[in-house]
Amino acid sequence: MKIKRLPDSELEIMQALWKCDGPAKRSDMEIHLDKDHPIALTTLLTLLSRLSEKGFIKIEKQGRSSVYTPLICEHEYLSSQSRRFIDKICGGNLSAFASALADSGLTKEELEELRELLKRDEL
Numbered sequence: 001m002k003i004k005r006l007p008d009s010e011l012e013i014m015q016a017l018w019k020c021d022g023p024a025k026r027s028d029m030e031i032h033l034d035k036d037h038p039i040a041l042t043t044l045l046t047l048l049s050r051l052s053e054k055g056f057i058k059i060e061k062q063g064r065s066s067v068y069t070p071l072i073c074e075h076e077y078l079s080s081q082s083r084r085f086i087d088k089i090c091g092g093n094l095s096a097f098a099s100a101l102a103d104s105g106l107t108k109e110e111l112e113e114l115r116e117l118l119k120r121d122e123l
Helices: 008-019 026-036 041-053 074-089 094-102 108-119
Strands: 057-062 065-070
Touching: 008 026, 008 041, 008 065, 008 074, 026 041, 026 065, 041 057, 074 094
Parallel strands: none
Antiparallel strands: 057 065
8 A cells, every 4th residue: 555655744743643553632743742852732733634635544433623633544554665765765776775875874772673683683
């Protein structure tokens, strides 16, 4: 399934929703957003509406408030965007991607962790 890339502002909202682990109220998301990405209420509501229009979330009214449910899980999104990145930026060349990853500033420990995940077939 091809999942469209989200603009950074909408992705931040999705990341906050994913951290809530299931349906969440606006206030639940704001807890996560306020830590790193404080956002005005009107902006948040606009971005939530856009995410709903794009099919990323479902908005349900519960009394006077709304509950937001992700329709695409974080893993699905990351998988889709990783493939897109390799295809678009690296021309589909996996060795070019691996070389860029190694030169990206990852620590020796992070590269070793990645190597171990590959060895254990956990990726």
